[in-house]
Amino acid sequence: MSALASPGDTPLEVRDLAMRFGGVAALGGVTFAVRPGAVTSLIGPNGAGKTTAFNIITGFQAPSAGQVAYGGRAITGWRPCRIAALGLVRTFQKTSVFPALSVLDNVLTGLHLRGATGVAAALLRRRRVADEERRLHAEALSVLEFVGLAARRDALAADLSYGEQRLVELAVGLAAKPRLLLLDEPASGMTPAEKASTAALVRRICDSGVTVLLVEHDMRMVMGISDRVLVLNYGRLIADGTPAEVQRDPDVIRAYLGTGHAAA
Amino acid sequence: MRRETIAGAVAIAAAASAPLWVWNPYHLHTLIMAGIFAVLALSLNLLLGYTGQLSLGHAAFFGIGAYATALLSVKLEWSPWIGMLAAMVLPGLAGWGIGRLALKLRGAYFVLLTISFAGVVSLVSVNWMDLTNGPLGIPGVPALAIALPGLPELSLRTKGAFYYLVLVAVVAAYVLCRRLIASRVGRALVALRENETLAESVGIDGTLYLVLAAVISAAMAGAAGGLYAHYTRFVSPEVFLFTYTVTMVIMVVAGGKGTLAGPVLGAVLFTVLPEVLRAATSWQWQMLLYGVLLIATLFFMPRGIVPTLVERAARR
Numbered sequence: 001m002s003a004l005a006s007p008g009d010t011p012l013e014v015r016d017l018a019m020r021f022g023g024v025a026a027l028g029g030v031t032f033a034v035r036p037g038a039v040t041s042l043i044g045p046n047g048a049g050k051t052t053a054f055n056i057i058t059g060f061q062a063p064s065a066g067q068v069a070y071g072g073r074a075i076t077g078w079r080p081c082r083i084a085a086l087g088l089v090r091t092f093q094k095t096s097v098f099p100a101l102s103v104l105d106n107v108l109t110g111l112h113l114r115g116a117t118g119v120a121a122a123l124l125r126r127r128r129v130a131d132e133e134r135r136l137h138a139e140a141l142s143v144l145e146f147v148g149l150a151a152r153r154d155a156l157a158a159d160l161s162y163g164e165q166r167l168v169e170l171a172v173g174l175a176a177k178p179r180l181l182l183l184d185e186p187a188s189g190m191t192p193a194e195k196a197s198t199a200a201l202v203r204r205i206c207d208s209g210v211t212v213l214l215v216e217h218d219m220r221m222v223m224g225i226s227d228r229v230l231v232l233n234y235g236r237l238i239a240d241g242t243p244a245e246v247q248r249d250p251d252v253i254r255a256y257l258g259t260g261h262a263a264a
Numbered sequence: 265m266r267r268e269t270i271a272g273a274v275a276i277a278a279a280a281s282a283p284l285w286v287w288n289p290y291h292l293h294t295l296i297m298a299g300i301f302a303v304l305a306l307s308l309n310l311l312l313g314y315t316g317q318l319s320l321g322h323a324a325f326f327g328i329g330a331y332a333t334a335l336l337s338v339k340l341e342w343s344p345w346i347g348m349l350a351a352m353v354l355p356g357l358a359g360w361g362i363g364r365l366a367l368k369l370r371g372a373y374f375v376l377l378t379i380s381f382a383g384v385v386s387l388v389s390v391n392w393m394d395l396t397n398g399p400l401g402i403p404g405v406p407a408l409a410i411a412l413p414g415l416p417e418l419s420l421r422t423k424g425a426f427y428y429l430v431l432v433a434v435v436a437a438y439v440l441c442r443r444l445i446a447s448r449v450g451r452a453l454v455a456l457r458e459n460e461t462l463a464e465s466v467g468i469d470g471t472l473y474l475v476l477a478a479v480i481s482a483a484m485a486g487a488a489g490g491l492y493a494h495y496t497r498f499v500s501p502e503v504f505l506f507t508y509t510v511t512m513v514i515m516v517v518a519g520g521k522g523t524l525a526g527p528v529l530g531a532v533l534f535t536v537l538p539e540v541l542r543a544a545t546s547w548q549w550q551m552l553l554y555g556v557l558l559i560a561t562l563f564f565m566p567r568g569i570v571p572t573l574v575e576r577a578a579r580r
Contacts, residue, residue: 058465084467092465098458109455113467115448119476122447123440129447136448169462176466 011035012057012088012180012213017066019052019235026052028235029066034180039202039212041222044232045255050215051093053232054182058090059083070180085113087179091186093215097168099158103149106157106168107140110175114139140175146208147171147201163194170201180211187218199225223247231255267577271525279431283424291539292423296495298535299430300488304508305515305527306437307484312513313521314445315477316457317374321362321382322512325355325482327503328385329489334402334499335395344408344494351490352483358385359482363475370460386504401500408494426495433491434528437484442524444480453477457522518561520568529570534558 012034019027027049034040042050055061057068059080068076075083098106115136117129144150147167152160157168166186173181183202187195199221206212206225216222222229223243231239231246233255239246246252286292304326311319332354333347362381366374389396396402407421408429420426444450452473455463460470493499511534519530537557541550565572 060461060465079469080464081467081469084465089467090465092462096459096462098455098462100458101454105451109451109463109468110466112448112452112455112463117448119444119449119480122444122449126443129443132448133446172462172466 011071012211013067013069014053014057015067015069017053017056017068018064019049019056019061020064025235027056027063027066030232030235030237032230032237032240034211034213035228036180036211037206037209038227039206039214039225040228040230041214041216041226042230042232043216043219043222047234048232049235050232051184054090054184054215057083058088058182084176087177088182089173089176089178089180090182091169091173091184093184093188095162095165095169097157097165097172100156102154102156103144103160103168103171104137104140104153107143107171107175108136110143110172111136111139113176143171143175146174146204148197163190166190166198167201170198174205174210178210180213181205182213182215184215185217186214187216187221195221279434283427289423292427294536294539296423296427296430298532299427299434300492300495301511301515301535302434302528302531303430303437303488303491304485304512305519305531306434306441306524307481307488308512309516309521309524309527310441310444310453310477310481310484312516313523313527314450314453314457315474317366317370317474317477318513319362319378319478319481320375320506320509320513321378321380321385322481322485323504323506323508324378324382324385325358325485326489326492326508327389327501328355328358329486330493330499330503331389331396331402331489332486333490334405334493337406337494338402338404344406348408348487348490348494351486351493353486355486355489356479356483359478359480360475362482363471363478366474366478367471382504382506382509386501389501389504396501399501401498401502403498405493405497405499407497420494430491430495433487437487438524438528440480440484445524449473449476454522514558518558518565518568520570520572523568523570523574526568526570530568533569 014033015031017027017030018025030053042053044050052061056063059078059082062077067074070086070088075086098109101109115132117132121128141150144153147170149164149167149171152164157165160168170186186202187198190198195218202212202214203225214222214226226243229241229243229246230237231252238251238255239249282295283292286295304322308319308322311317329351333344333351336342336347336350337344362378366377369377390398407419409420410418418425420429452463452468455468456470456473464470489503492503515530515534516527518534519528520526538550538554541553545553561569
């Protein structure tokens with residue numbers, strides 16, 4: 001999968017990111033950086049602000065304050081499609097595919113940034129379009145093989161099982177040629193076996209040179225595949241370290257288990 | 265695929281030979297109108313069938329096209345072909361404006377935007393007397409003629425000749441839509457319909473592609489309007505009638521939105537059907553039967569005639 005991306009070399013930096021909804025602070029000034037070439041997990045109890053952070057980083061929401069920079073470039077407030085073109089691609093917490101399209105067409109649509117045909121070329125340059133279609137087809141198949149969905153390529157996305165739909169979503173994200181892939185709970189609702197293979201897949205994505213930022217509730221998966229873990233609680237970053245360090249951190253234990261347990 | 269090729273060949277052969285076996289001029293007129301509506305339905309389908317946005321102001325683009333060429337060729341006495349070009353460019357610009365205004369407006373809001381636009385344009389055509397002649401309309405729109413160097417001028421004044429011009433326009437519109445849809449551009453349009461948020465997250469600029477679709481769709485509808493103006497040789501505010509838009513929607517939805525053959529089939533069916541009913545029954549029954557047949561079509565083939573037939577053929 002060397003075609004996916006060159007090893008990411010531009011870190012993502014988030015500075016003093018804040019998001020207020022009325023009086024509620026979903027994010028209260030969060031600062032962190034995501035190092036290239038690793039799997040970084042962003043964890044925290046429900047409502048900690050993980051998805052809000054994803055939405056802001058990928059341009060789906062504008063922050064109340066703070067900046068997002070990628071590769072030294074300020075991207076705060078950019079439109080999602082422009083951020084995607086830089087190589088920051090996300091998946092969604094709630095399954096998000098193109099339901100009425102086949103699995104192959106889902107991935108072909110995800111390959112948008114890897115094609116160049118515009119309206120004029122589509123109408124007038126049939127040879128060039130045919131060449132591009134052939135190339136995109138081959139790339140789509142290689143993405144489907146990578147995630148293990150090649151056998152299902154002609155099925156409609158809406159007809160797939162839940163776990164398979166999540167894989168389609170991953171394939172669509174990979175098709176967009178990410179340098180940094182933001183995965184929002186990719187294993188939620190999966191069976192244990194599906195979770196294990198998804199964890200392995202995330203690791204392989206990272207090994208192929210794509211930096212991964214992961215939001216996930218399954219601690220076995222997080223601790224198993226992350227190089228680094230960031231912990232959010234009530235919109236604040238309370239820990240940042242290796243899985244082992246984070247698991248020992250008293251603040252993290254308190255956030256997850258409650259103060260009573262921490263005192264005991 | 266084979267069956268599709270055969271069906272296409274039969275349709276083209278029937279369409280190309282029609283003036284040879286359709287002797288009744290009124291029947292030929294009906295076929296010309298079916299062709300003009302086929303271009304309109306294909307144009308509406310680009311928005312409704314592929315991007316999933318319903319334009320209920322499509323008659324506006326049709327009417328702007330008709331007025332553009334009528335005014336240029338009557339008042340300024342420009343070549344009708346330049347008029348035809350303007351009949352695509354001006355509606356295209358209007359489509360660009362609608363697409364830009366739509367920005368984040370989708371669904372019901374897009375529908376309201378297009379209805380309002382059509383309402384405004386229609387009022388202008390009635391009230392700007394100096395430009396449009398108001399309700400009196402513009403008579404004396406010249407006929408189109410083809411003048412190639414070294415050949416005698418070929419007038420498209422007769423129904424038989426004009427029929428072929430319309431046929432060329434339908435084929436051109438069909439090929440245009442087909443090439444767009446079979447490319448990366450077409451996939452981006454469909455992605456808007458299927459899941460715009462996901463589309464944006466993989467780098468598809470939703471606004472850009474909606475504007476593109478609106479411009480192309482409006483230019484096609486405008487071309488149909490230009491053809492109509494040079495065919496009837498008279499343009500009045502009647503070209504902005506909401507009925508035209510509704511007819512287009514019926515053709516696209518009943519024929520099969522999001523397919524290429526559907527709108528064409530729908531256009532032919534729903535232009536010919538009222539005429540058949542007129543001949544078969546009295547006027548009291550004509551529109552009633554039309555309504556009943558339309559409802560029956562949508563009841564038994566909710567996704568449209570073409571998708572249902574294709575599915576049935578595939579199952580066999």
